Amino acid sequence: MFCFQCEQTAGCSGCTSKAGVCGKDNVTARAQDELTGALVGLARAAEGKPANRDAARTLLEGMFTCVTNVDFDALAVQAVTAHVRAVARGLNGDVVPQEYNLDRLWNEPDEDVRSVKSLILFGLRGMAAYAHHAFVLDYVDDDLSERFYECLRAIGSDGTVADLLPVALCVGEANYTCMGLLDRANTQSFGAPVPTEVPLAVEPGPFIVVSGHDLKDLSQLLDQTDGRGVNVYTHGEMLPAHAYPELKRHPQLKGNFGTAWQNQCREFDGMPAPVLFTTNCIQRPRKSYADRVFTTGLVQFPGLPHIEEDANATKDFSAVIDRALELGGYDELERLTGINGGASVTTGFGHDAVLGVADKVIEAVKSGAVSHIFLVGGCDGAKPGRNYYTEFVEKAPKDSLILTLACGKFRFNDLDLGTIGGLPRILDMGQCNDAYSALVVATALAKAFDCGVNDLPLTLVLSWYEQKAVAILLTLLSLGLKGIYLGPTLPAFISPNVLDTLVKVYDIRPTSTPDADLAMILGK
Template structure:
């Protein structure tokens, strides 16, 4: 196997025997086979689009399937065999529709490819295709590096687009772009500059995907408002919902309304409390349990209720709690029961079987919901505080958390910031410091939880609005971005920031293994993208 798409690759290089995430070589091969089949589907879908044939089913399927190949989403060989066969069925259906218009299908090796019917043979096909792709692309290590950057970034775009389409937010240009990227991965005549420009285009389209998801979330659940969230528990039956999917959370809340079941969030669902149509509409959405995804094996072991995994962030479950974990959407793991968002009754029935919490416990609170409307609603106070010298600097400290050593940097950085600095945070990276009491500056909290990783869109809107208010560009603001990354959505967000021309971003705890030395040098020279050092050094460099 060859997998270097996440931050926790073996020895910081590549996973070649078993995935650090728990992914088997067999699943890795089937994921590569699926991407290969999606590339063929995309070529046919583009021809169909050019003829005015509707391709919405293929568009949505492509986004969901790219999402399924993200780190920590799906570990099930049988699922990927089903996905592969579905990709071929959609491709062949579009071919028939093209032929029905009197046009000849543009055939190629990839659009004519047929997977084997046997699992072991499909796995071997995936391994062979992976080897061929690497062999074909690795003749120029820098182009191969950017090609992987484009592919991994596209996976992040697809994940956000999938969440958006669940909320009935679509963009034909975004779908077409996803197909174009997949269809062009075999191209051998692109220069290094061409691939860099395509990577920046991925960033541009990710901005569109995040905008769509933001619209879907706010139109469905209202604009987030600052909301205090308990970190403890209350007596009663319990369901824990982890991941990112607000729509899945709402389905569970609606199905448990009127029962004595309390619903708790985990990981990236903490920001759900800021949305009025969730917390206010469902008072049994009680509180947040646990921290970031990499701590789930310990935290889930002690949760006395049913557990629902709605998106990526699933770790291989332990036997002690495996029988009470359910998966939804593209998530899958052997032995775990998969349920549909339209019928979450198995989760509820399991929660009713289990004891729930028998004692209440107060573990304090945190506040979330500082999205763009909330922050810009007090923009005048923020601007006045900056002009008066009360706020010296803003730090956006966000991204993904992870288990690899070095991530205590982000805790230390926040703790060491001077009291005239404000921290905006988003993503699960916040769990390194989300419960710290940093106080406030003239009533403005020094720690502002903007939301999930996709709420980088909100953070960007905040930065642009402040820049406009001060009559400068974003790079001239007293604002520094210090990001942590783990998986492919974080890469998509980074590409968005580079597309927007944001300079001086610090990223860690390590640089992506798929970035070659020359590509790192290019990004450093063009954008001053740099690896984190120590909190002391980075604060000194930033604040002077």
């Protein structure tokens, strides 16, 4: 196998043995490569054809299936590939269009071409995750689907670096549109997030832990647990669900269990409750709890029960609920904490909530009460060096605000950093896709101060792990943001020449130490 799409890739260069660091075996890796080649064929078949919703969903499902920690089942991946080919054949006069052999990309002799094509491919995979979340809520953008097709066709072309770099930025532009679409899908379906304190303790009695990102799945589970005596707890990137009015109206949505995705094997060990994985971030479950793990959507793992969607786009979670009742939960209150010992965390500072107090933020910056705003967020992971983000937040000036999003926040979101002007210093904006909220806020502040976003006292300090982070980075670059700090390591698929271009044009800065980076940012 060959895979270097995520931050934990072996030796910071690529997984090449019989299994990747994530646990994906070589058979599944090859199946995902074949699926990607078939998706290029689908993009070729769609060229010049009218918009087709079935083809668009097939594209998104195929791309999302290849994101890290989504599908570990080779047979399931092969079934997706067969469906992609059937849809492509339907668009192409019942002839399978020319596909793309991904070995050509992995063995591309020009490392810079390979680097930029990989940047495009991985960004598309990340964007597909966001587009899929919107699609299942019936929010679709046909122009966005066409952008997917165009960029996929570029991967299968013989373009030069000069040809391909604009395509990478096109992915970033499209992802901004995509995140805006998902923002509308979530807020119009479940209401605008409101600041909400979320307890980390678990009450006695039966409960279910829901992981992933898909709010529709969580909504259906909450509807089905109404009056059943089963509580529901979020995990990982599901934490922001507590801020949505239509979800929090369910009294059985109690709190958040555990921290970020990479700690699940330890945190789920011995837990007397089932876990439902709705999107990426599943790890190979330990035997001690594998008998109570369920998957749904595109997440699959060999041997685990999978809950399918019916013809009416609904899911029956009765098997999960029955398992919760059977296991019974804890006998007494289980007092869990965050990584730093906090008993609760706060979420729900989306763009509506922050802009609702924008006058306070603007006045605080103008008066000097707030000296700087840091966006510290992104993916968490297991490799050493990620304590950088905790130390950075702890050492940031006490008169600074910390915006955060995605699962990287679990490193520090239970810290008590106090308040400024009645606002908590840590403002959790939500999931990784809620980088859109951060950009909306930044744009509004720039307008208020009559300056560009790059002129604001704002610095982005990002952690990356998988392909959604790649899509977000491309979005930031496409919007012209500069001086971004990126860590804890640089992507293995970025060649030295491409990195040099990003540094020169966009002032991308690899993270070093919190002290050194803060001194650089603050001009000390």
